[in-house]
Amino acid sequence: MEIRPILSALLRNKTGPVLVAVQVALSLAILANALHIVSVRQAVVTRPSGVAQEDAIFTLKVGNANVNAGFNELRSSQERHLALLRALPGVAAAAQINQVPLSTSGNVTSMSTDPKREQEPVGVSYYVSPGGLIDTWGLKLVEGRAFLPAETMEIEVGKSMDKPDVVIVTRALARKLWPAGGSHVGKLVYFGGGDSSARVVGVLERLQTTTGQVDEEGEWSILQPLRRVAAGAAYTVRAAPGQRDRVMAEAEAALRKEANNQVVIHAKTFDQVRADRYRADRGLAWMLVAVSVLLVLVTASGIVGMASLWVTQRRKQIGVRRALGARKVDILRYFITENVMITSAGVAGGVLGALALNHLLVTRLELARLPPGYLLAGAAVFFVLGIAAVYGPAWRAASTSPAIATRGVV
Incomplete structure (x- = not known):
């Protein structure tokens, strides 16, 4: 050449x-x-959110028009709503929640393994539910156990900041808090200024935060057994395969009928939440x-x-x-x-x-x-x-x- x-x-x-x-x-x-x-x-x-079969999940945010209702009345209303949802045809599982992964906003808290706060605290997404959330979202426990009914706490929003004394953390968060490895069940974490603590009873494979950060922080989440009683409540529902849209419409109609149309309801599928986030x-x-x-x-x-x-x-x-x-x-x-x-x-x-x-x-x-x-x-x-x-x-x-x-x- x-x-x-x-x-x-x-x-x-x-x-x-x-x-x-x-x-x-x-x-x-x-x-x-x-x-x-x-x-x-x-x-x-x-990226997987940790929620199994996302296309079967939807959430309902319910606002009670009776803002003067007391603690017992609001608590009873939440229990009725949850029982009504679970009884609907095509509902596989339902739970009360405070927020949804990838929703871009929600509750966060700081925690540390050091009660004296000498260690840099870690910001985490704070998920709470009085029960049934692990099954509803299909969350996978890789260590420990789910919460026991006796461990569930009830508080009135705006009047109490108490937290349960047990917690489930994600594997990514556990690795951040205890980089040396080993078993994480039984270890203590401290919230805020170190005044309250909780014992780890389980570790989730994955549960993304509400913001879904790009790096490992996107899976720094915790779950506690807590019912937050307030004028508004949120519920998450897993429908049977292929029935999500029908079940979501029927669930919204059933809640309105039960409350005699004295509620404000916002329904959203998990697919919509993911699409909005990304x-x-x-x-x-x-x-x-x-x-x-x-x-x-x-x-x-x-x-x-x-x-x-x-x-x-x-x-x-x-x-x-x-x-x-x-x-x-x-x-x-x-x-x-x-x-x-x-x-x-x-x-x-x-x-x-x-x-x-x-x-x-x-x-x-x-x-x-x-x-x-x-x-x-x-x-x-x-x-x-x-x-x-x-x-x-x-x-x-x-x-x-x-x-x-x-x-x-x-």
């Missing part, structure tokens, strides 16, 4: 090759990082995909245009070579080799640019490091793109008769 003559020719006319190489370099640097970000966001969007992430992913496609198209157009110009400028040279015995495949190989050399320079610059851009994203935005696979795949894409773009003009030039080419007539 005549590498040296091709390189010499490129060095004599640097403007065009340099522009193409720079275009490839910029496109590769941006494309690799854009697709990496899309992959990272997609992984975040599809709407921005999906939008970003689609925007980056669109940018990536446009980059590839622009780069391809640039290579095709430049290749066509080079071929047109060298028609007479091609004709002379054909007259001296060069075959079509020789002409085609010349231009493809030339393009590969230019693309190689662009890919080399693109790899360096991609790594530099990724380093900036890692240090400023705490993004994960760019895997080598994206660089290799990007390089392969641009090599194939370059060859495909130059093939057409080169083949047409090689097919031109030597006599016509030397006269400069197409």
Whole structure:
């Protein structure tokens, strides 16, 4: 292969090759990082929440219009609502809750393993339920046990801040609190300023927080056996497979009928909660995909245009070579080799640019490091793109008769 003559020719006319190489370099640097970000966001969007069969879950937030009702009346109302929901056809399980994973807002608390607060406290999502939540959400216990009925506490919201003396933590939180490992059941955690504590009785495999942070903090959650009595209450329901929408409509109607329409009800499926939480992430992913496609198209157009110009400028040279015995495949190989050399320079610059851009994203935005696979795949894409773009003009030039080419007539 005549590498040296091709390189010499490129060095004599640097403007065009340099522009193409720079275009490839910029496109590769941006494309690799854009697709990496899309992959990272997609992984975040599809993370398991810890709730089994999310497409069967929905929640009902019920506001009692009788704001003057007392503790016993409100408590009885909550019990009636829960019993009514559990009795509906198609309801597999139901529980009273205070919040839902990925709902973007809810109750949080700080906790530590040190009562003197010398250890940095950890912020966690605080889930409470008087019973049945583990079964309703299908949460998986990897250590310990569920709560016992006798451990459930009842408080009136706004008048008491007491907490039960038992707690279930997620595995991610347990690893944060006790990095040395071992069994976590029986260990103590301290809330707030260390005035109240709870004993760990179980460890959940996973339960995402209400905000669903990207890193491990997104699974720092706790669960306590607590009934919060207030004018408003929330319930979560697991419907039988394929019956969620029907059951949700019937549940809302049944609650309104039971309260003689003296309630305000907001119903939402878990699928809707997840979609709302990750709407921005999906939008970003689609925007980056669109940018990536446009980059590839622009780069391809640039290579095709430049290749066509080079071929047109060298028609007479091609004709002379054909007259001296060069075959079509020789002409085609010349231009493809030339393009590969230019693309190689662009890919080399693109790899360096991609790594530099990724380093900036890692240090400023705490993004994960760019895997080598994206660089290799990007390089392969641009090599194939370059060859495909130059093939057409080169083949047409090689097919031109030597006599016509030397006269400069197409």
